Amino acid sequence: MFFDQTIPPFIKILKNLSAILDKADAHATSRKFDVSILLNDRLAPDMFNLIRQVQIACDTAKLGAARLAGKTGPVNDDGEKTLSDLKERIKQTVAYLETFAPGDFAGAEERHITQPRWEGKYLLGEDYLLQHAIPNIYFHVSAAYAILRHNGVEVGKKDYLGELPFKH
Amino acid sequence: MFFDQTIPPFIKILKNLSAILDKADAHATSRKFDVSILLNDRLAPDMFNLIRQVQIACDTAKLGAARLAGKTGPVNDDGEKTLSDLKERIKQTVAYLETFAPGDFAGAEERHITQPRWEGKYLLGEDYLLQHAIPNIYFHVSAAYAILRHNGVEVGKKDYLGELPFKH
Numbered sequence: 001m002f003f004d005q006t007i008p009p010f011i012k013i014l015k016n017l018s019a020i021l022d023k024a025d026a027h028a029t030s031r032k033f034d035v036s037i038l039l040n041d042r043l044a045p046d047m048f049n050l051i052r053q054v055q056i057a058c059d060t061a062k063l064g065a066a067r068l069a070g071k072t073g074p075v076n077d078d079g080e081k082t083l084s085d086l087k088e089r090i091k092q093t094v095a096y097l098e099t100f101a102p103g104d105f106a107g108a109e110e111r112h113i114t115q116p117r118w119e120g121k122y123l124l125g126e127d128y129l130l131q132h133a134i135p136n137i138y139f140h141v142s143a144a145y146a147i148l149r150h151n152g153v154e155v156g157k158k159d160y161l162g163e164l165p166f167k168h
Numbered sequence: 169m170f171f172d173q174t175i176p177p178f179i180k181i182l183k184n185l186s187a188i189l190d191k192a193d194a195h196a197t198s199r200k201f202d203v204s205i206l207l208n209d210r211l212a213p214d215m216f217n218l219i220r221q222v223q224i225a226c227d228t229a230k231l232g233a234a235r236l237a238g239k240t241g242p243v244n245d246d247g248e249k250t251l252s253d254l255k256e257r258i259k260q261t262v263a264y265l266e267t268f269a270p271g272d273f274a275g276a277e278e279r280h281i282t283q284p285r286w287e288g289k290y291l292l293g294e295d296y297l298l299q300h301a302i303p304n305i306y307f308h309v310s311a312a313y314a315i316l317r318h319n320g321v322e323v324g325k326k327d328y329l330g331e332l333p334f335k336h
Contacts, residue, residue: 001169004294004298005173005298008298009298009299009302009303012299013303043211043314043317043318044317044318044320047317112335118334120336121334121335121336122334122335122336123332123333123334123335124333124335126172127332127333130172130173130176130177131177131180131329131330131332131333132329132332134177134302134306135177135181135306135328135329136329138302138303138306138307138310139306139310139313139325139328142306142307142310142311142314143310143314145307146211146310146311146314149211149212149215150211150212150318152212157307160303160307161299161300161303161304162299164291164295164299164300165291165292165295165299166286166289166290166291167280167289167290167291167292168288168289168290
């Protein structure tokens with residue numbers, strides 16, 4: 001259950017985010033401006049910029065899976081500056097998520113999940129999954145999308161959701 | 169499983185959205201402008217405004233639960249114009265979600281889920297849940313949040329996530 005709710009959906013939304021960044025890149029090229037203007041934009045002065053939204057989306061996926069499985073994920077230095085840096089960050093995160101198997105999440109439901117800023121408090125695995133990791137990853141991907149949409153990049157809901165496995 | 173992944177998280181995020189709307193109301197009052205300016209704002213000319221984002225968040229929750237349980241949800245006419253209309257829409261949606269019990273979702277995993285715009289195609293219940301309903305509800309709540317944040321309303325991640333059930 002934890003595998004199904006984290007690994008495939010997180011991989012999918014991160015790949016969708018990478019494709020959205022490609023559209024941002026194409027948009028900047030066609031309008032002849034530097035895509036770094038988009039990467040450094042934000043929706044409010046005290047809100048994170050696009051680079052940080054992508055980094056946090058990746059971290060939410062990486063740390064969400066790692067913590068629920070009782071593992072320690074790889075460390076990232078958050079030094080991404082360019083669009084290809086961000087795409088590489090997403091690619092590495094997807095590759096990390098692909099190392100997980102369903103059995104890695106044995107006992108995740110009752111696992112005590114914490115992080116430094118919680119000062120010793122913890123969430124049970126299921127609460128962490130449903131009330132923290134899942135809402136958070138979609139929040140940051142949506143924020144990245146919103147920054148680009150606000151700047152005129154032609155992305156739509158289909159880019160966010162990606163291909164759906166329709167049956168006939 | 170389907171109950172846990174839909175009913176409590178959807179109720180929670182809709183209640184968080186209602187509290188975020190209260191903050192928008194207080195912000196407009198303190199700045200002495202009509203809150204309908206916020207309700208009708210959007211991040212791009214061809215993107216939905218705040219009213220529509222709230223309506224779709226409610227519909228995603230209502231229809232997501234109803235379809236997975238093989239039920240037909242109540243019909244809404246989308247006539248909301250004021251902040252209190254939107255809060256009432258959220259309240260009614262939460263009340264509908266509260267009518268569900270875990271047993272309502274028996275067989276949801278393999279259920280064929282469709283909607284008019286899919287022209288006869290369908291998703292299996294689990295795909296619909298993980299690749300459509302969940303990403304969508306958080307997308308629209310995040311979009312509502314982003315519109316307000318962009319307009320200077322003092323909301324933060326804690327308003328979006330709501331209270332977390334920390335243990336010591």
